[in-house]
Amino acid sequence: MKGKPVARLLLAAIRLYQMFSRLTPRRCRFYPTCSQYAYGAVSRHGIRKGGVLALARLFKCHPWNPGGYDPVP
Numbered sequence: 001m002k003g004k005p006v007a008r009l010l011l012a013a014i015r016l017y018q019m020f021s022r023l024t025p026r027r028c029r030f031y032p033t034c035s036q037y038a039y040g041a042v043s044r045h046g047i048r049k050g051g052v053l054a055l056a057r058l059f060k061c062h063p064w065n066p067g068g069y070d071p072v073p
Contacts, residue, residue, distance in 0.1 A: 007047045014039045029067025034058055040072040 018035050028034050037057050042050035053072065061067075 004047070007042055007050075010042055010047060010051075011039060014042070028061060029065065030057070030061060030070050031068070032071070034061050037070070037072055044072055 038054035041053040
């Protein structure tokens with residue numbers, strides 16, 4: 001992500017969210033958490049594919065999904 005300023009900005013925003021989310025009880029039903037998944041997806045696949053993977057994961061994170069282990073592909 002060295003030459004990708006938008007991706008670096010998104011990754012920094014995810015890290016900032018993670019810092020503040022530590023102040024609240026854990027709610028994510030997946031491992032890794034949705035923010036960890038998003039960070040890994042954008043780091044590994046770039047902003048387009050990683051962003052799509054992260055959004056798909058966020059749509060799966062709801063009370064009717066049992067959650068569990070769901071690694072970044």
